[in-house]
Amino acid sequence: MDISHAILAFLSAASFSGYDLKKLFAESESLPWAGNNNQVYAALVKIHREGLASIEFQQPGEGPARKLYTITPAGLKVLREWLSTEPDLPHIRFPILIHLMASDLLDDAELEGLLGDYEEHLRLKLAGLQELQRRGKRPSFGSERQRLIWQAINDRPLTLYRAEEEWVRNLRWVVANAHRKEKR
């Protein structure tokens, strides 16, 4: 359960409830475990059992009862040790590649349609992300250096989608030219 380290990483910046963390994961876009919650609550129980975080019960009267988790010195130690392990390389899936593998079944117009729709889809996603970014909500906790790093973290999905858009645009150009150059 690798999500524990991500939770500890969040808790190293501030204290959160399970609900907070679930939302952070759901909104993150760049992190694994999108919109889960089963794992978050289960992992929190385990983290607390191991003494890596303490719980502060916040009484009702000012909202629904919540459990605020705060990282302990033991938790910080575990996190620091984990930080010295090398991070894995990016892990990615491009579902469109499977479509493209079979795209010989499509005529030129159909392929153009597929790629065009995909590019449009990407553009919409990008617009949504940029919108979120603009009126975000950027976590400003931590040092100056850490704020720059948060910016890089938030930028990462944007740069990925931009790269994907460029890749598709280029591919569209390539297949359009191939079509012009030769008869099939």
Added chain:
Amino acid sequence: MDISHAILAFLSAASFSGYDLKKLFAESESLPWAGNNNQVYAALVKIHREGLASIEFQQPGEGPARKLYTITPAGLKVLREWLSTEPDLPHIRFPILIHLMASDLLDDAELEGLLGDYEEHLRLKLAGLQELQRRGKRPSFGSERQRLIWQAINDRPLTLYRAEEEWVRNLRWVVANAHRKEKR
């Protein structure tokens, strides 16, 4: 089980055995289901049961027995229908982002070390991929247009890792400058 469509996509280009497909998935790098085989064999059974591919038993005497799968007209029809569904956007995981979220625990030298090691790791991966690409093995079946598309498919992981490398390089520069500009 989405892997069926990927298998059908491969089979639309040529006939393969389960072993062939397993290797194609393992070597692909850009496709999901890296180095599996459980799923491939299971999916092939299902595909055959549904009449989407036929089996040709190749007798021993010229090697170990193998089952060569060939896509049927029904399989082509299913594949063509699936092709008209919109492909999902890329799905990503950048494990290093979790490290970075907690990186405020590291001093400047340690962070530099983390990023430097990561960049080195990326460079090695890139070199390996380029090596594979050079003496590949590029599937030359299909039309001229399709050959260009195969090139794009094979290039995709390369461009991704290159983009990641650039992203890290930029981040290193940013944190190095932040360090110079202010005391902490």
Added chain:
DNA sequence: CGCGACATGTAAGCCGTTACATGATTGC
């Protein structure tokens, strides 16, 4: 009064990976 956000959890199931099990053929 109903809806949406807040809040915490549980259950079921798929998907994917690792490891196991078996056996033939080729080359050193």
Added chain:
DNA sequence: GCAATCATGTAACGGCTTACATGTCGCG
């Protein structure tokens, strides 16, 4: 004879998602 590759499968485990279940609070 041994290791590597070809070849086909099965078993077990864990991670992740979807859906379910329950309850509070504030707002229109």
